[in-house]
Amino acid sequence: MEFFVTLIQVFDSTIRLATPLLLACLAGLYSERAGIFDIGLEGKMLMAAFFSAAVAAVTGSVWLGLLAGIASSLALSGLHGLASITFRGNQLISGVAINFLAAGMTVLVAQSWFQQGGRTPSLFGGGRFTPIEFPFAEAISTVPIIGPIYSELLSGHSILVYIAFLMVPLTWWVLYRTRFGLRLRAVGENPAAVDTAGVSVVGLRYAAVAICGVLCGIAGAYLATALQAGFVKEMTAGRGFIALAALIFAKWRPWHAMGACLLFGLLQAVALRFQNIDLGGVVIPVQVMDALPYILTVVILAGFVGKAIPPRAGGEPYVKER
Amino acid sequence: MTLMKSLMGAAAAVALTAGAALAEPALIFDLGGKFDKSFNEAAFNGAKRWADQTGKSYREIELQSEAQREQALRRFAEAGANPIITMGFGMADPLSTVAPDYPDTKFVVIDVTWLDAPNLRQVGFAEHEGSYLVGMMAAMASKSGTVGFIGGMDVPLIRHFGCGYAQGAKAVNPDINVVANMTGTTPAAWNDPVKGSELTKAQISQGADVVYAAAGGTGVGVLQTAADEGILSIGVDSNQNHLHPGKVLTSMLKRVDVAVYDAMKAGDEVETGVFTMGLAQEGVGVAMDDNNAELVTEEMSSAVDKARQDIIDGNISVVSYYENDSCPALQF
Numbered sequence: 123m124e125f126f127v128t129l130i131q132v133f134d135s136t137i138r139l140a141t142p143l144l145l146a147c148l149a150g151l152y153s154e155r156a157g158i159f160d161i162g163l164e165g166k167m168l169m170a171a172f173f174s175a176a177v178a179a180v181t182g183s184v185w186l187g188l189l190a191g192i193a194s195s196l197a198l199s200g201l202h203g204l205a206s207i208t209f210r211g212n213q214l215i216s217g218v219a220i221n222f223l224a225a226g227m228t229v230l231v232a233q234s235w236f237q238q239g240g241r242t243p244s245l246f247g248g249g250r251f252t253p254i255e256f257p258f259a260e261a262i263s264t265v266p267i268i269g270p271i272y273s274e275l276l277s278g279h280s281i282l283v284y285i286a287f288l289m290v291p292l293t294w295w296v297l298y299r300t301r302f303g304l305r306l307r308a309v310g311e312n313p314a315a316v317d318t319a320g321v322s323v324v325g326l327r328y329a330a331v332a333i334c335g336v337l338c339g340i341a342g343a344y345l346a347t348a349l350q351a352g353f354v355k356e357m358t359a360g361r362g363f364i365a366l367a368a369l370i371f372a373k374w375r376p377w378h379a380m381g382a383c384l385l386f387g388l389l390q391a392v393a394l395r396f397q398n399i400d401l402g403g404v405v406i407p408v409q410v411m412d413a414l415p416y417i418l419t420v421v422i423l424a425g426f427v428g429k430a431i432p433p434r435a436g437g438e439p440y441v442k443e444r
Numbered sequence: 445m446t447l448m449k450s451l452m453g454a455a456a457a458v459a460l461t462a463g464a465a466l467a468e469p470a471l472i473f474d475l476g477g478k479f480d481k482s483f484n485e486a487a488f489n490g491a492k493r494w495a496d497q498t499g500k501s502y503r504e505i506e507l508q509s510e511a512q513r514e515q516a517l518r519r520f521a522e523a524g525a526n527p528i529i530t531m532g533f534g535m536a537d538p539l540s541t542v543a544p545d546y547p548d549t550k551f552v553v554i555d556v557t558w559l560d561a562p563n564l565r566q567v568g569f570a571e572h573e574g575s576y577l578v579g580m581m582a583a584m585a586s587k588s589g590t591v592g593f594i595g596g597m598d599v600p601l602i603r604h605f606g607c608g609y610a611q612g613a614k615a616v617n618p619d620i621n622v623v624a625n626m627t628g629t630t631p632a633a634w635n636d637p638v639k640g641s642e643l644t645k646a647q648i649s650q651g652a653d654v655v656y657a658a659a660g661g662t663g664v665g666v667l668q669t670a671a672d673e674g675i676l677s678i679g680v681d682s683n684q685n686h687l688h689p690g691k692v693l694t695s696m697l698k699r700v701d702v703a704v705y706d707a708m709k710a711g712d713e714v715e716t717g718v719f720t721m722g723l724a725q726e727g728v729g730v731a732m733d734d735n736n737a738e739l740v741t742e743e744m745s746s747a748v749d750k751a752r753q754d755i756i757d758g759n760i761s762v763v764s765y766y767e768n769d770s771c772p773a774l775q776f
Contacts, residue, residue: 127649128649131645131646131649135642135645135646138642139638139642142638233477233479237479238479239477239479239482239485240477241661241664244664244668244687345638349638349641350637350638350641350664350665350668351668352664352668354635354637354661354664354665355635355661356632356635356661357635357636357637357638357661359632359635359636359638359639360632390642391642394625394639394642394643394646395646395649397625397626408626409629412628412629
């Protein structure tokens with residue numbers, strides 16, 4: 123029974139840790155499916171984390187904070203789009219630049235606005251997303267097995283968690299069941315064909331990058347206003363890169379993305395709960411668990427477990443034939 | 445231009461005050477910046493206190509990059525500042541090259557104790573002694589018999605904190621269970637409050653009802669989650685009791701401000717050598733103020749006072765992690 127309780131706690135932690143990964147991963151999925159590589163996920167999340175916390179701290183409204191976070195992330199997306207779609211620059215370099223820009227700007231603006239060493243003030247009350255308790259969660263919690271699963275694992279997360287997980291079927295539906303999704307995928311595989319059909323490649327790619335910005339914005343706001351109560355410098359701590367790893371691991375597919383993010387979240391949760399895992403004499407140090415997402419991604423990329431083939435036109439700026 | 449101006453200004457100032465042989469002290473903040481709510485801000489507070497009390501002024505610079513360390517040292521030394529006070533272990537290498545070039549200038553460095561130069565005052569802190577006291581308080585405040593420790597990056601300095609804490613907790617209750625976690629092994633571990641929160645939740649689920657965070661920015665997440673979940677937390681370096689009034693049991697103070705104040709007060713007569721500021725020198729201590737007054741019982745404060753005296757008198761010896769890179773009370 124105690125094992126079961128621990129299991130629930132680890133899974134609960136998994137959901138919290140997987141949520142920012144999932145949002146960023148889906149963000150990257152839209153962008154990369156449209157042929158725009160985006161390693162600036164980390165920077166966009168960080169920027170959104172800062173602006174959501176800053177606006178929530180000043181106005182006391184977490185919803186305004188969320189909007190500000192999305193807006194700031196969208197602005198960076200626009201920059202990425204401008205550099206890599208309009209001016210046909212190198213998408214990787216633009217992404218790296220966005221990461222550096224966000225790391226520096228957030229601390230600079232935070233220091234200038236709040237004078238707290240690059241932090242925002244702590245949020246309280248309406249400045250934070252509070253957990254949502256499902257109906258009857260309290261009453262049902264004593265029922266064995268189902269009770270804890272319902273009341274602890276499923277209930278009691280902030281609304282952004284549920285939004286993140288609802289985004290998965292939505293993304294699947296948009297990509298595979300709508301005209302927009304078909305064109306989006308086509309523009310990442312063969313933009314010339316899309317262009318021949320009379321659809322704007324540039325417009326589609328901007329739309330994909332914008333969706334990416336919105337999702338990264340939600341991810342950043344989740345970190346700063348739901349999981350935490352304020353912004354701390356560099357608080358994304360590499361999650362954007364783990365999300366990219368998850369995207370490759372999932373081979374650019376939405377349901378698999380959820381699986382990959384939950385797996386990586388689980389690895390983190392286990393690493394946090396049990397520091398060094400003792401498997402009958404063999405001790406697995408905590409660093410192995412931290413590195414596992416990257417190791418798994420390399421294994422996938424190397425083609426040991428099926429092949430990960432990125433969208434064919436990914437990374438290539440589209441030039442109309444003359 | 446500004447460099448020229450300040451050099452000329454300094455030359456004029458030296459000429460004017462040559463008879464009195466008085467030089468201005470200089471303070472070099474580390475990369476965290478003057479208002480980091482912790483290490484550097486403590487130094488600033490010490491300098492400000494000295495300036496307010498004496499009515500004198502001092503020079504200061506906030507470093508923006510690694511490359512500026514040596515440059516700033518030389519510039520202050522050339523300008524005749526004395527003593528030059530520097531912050532953090534990052535100054536160790538620049539100082540070992542610059543200090544011998546200016547034998548008549550006194551340099552002070554905080555958190556470095558291993559250099560060898562005749563004109564250098566090196567100040568270290570006995571963090572394990574302060575951590576011992578907060579460990580005692582944690583054990584006395586705990587009802588579950590389990591207390592937690594969350595470190596930032598896994599380095600000997602942080603193990604040093606954790607080791608003192610565990611010894612203090614075990615001194616009060618030999619059967620106490622100390623759960624210790626490190627956030628990570630890279631510098632990102634200093635600024636990952638999300639991981640700090642998750643570690644706190646994991647420790648709570650293992651029964652911890654008091655957690656001590658020695659983790660820089662990660663500690664913000666630890667203190668926040670502890671307050672949200674209704675358990676007690678312990679802050680570090682500067683007094684963090686005010687972050688969540690009534691929820692932070694105490695803070696382990698590292699009196700960087702005292703070290704800076706003392707150095708400025710002594711001026712260019714400051715004594716050189718290696719100094720360790722422990723409980724006896726009030727270099728470390730526990731924070732008591734209005735924010736935690738209701739949490740600290742009579743019994744706690746008297747036990748802490750007694751232990752402090754015993755450590756100063758040598759009746760209690762707190763084992764330092766540095767002595768043989770292991771801790772008698774805690775397995776990392």
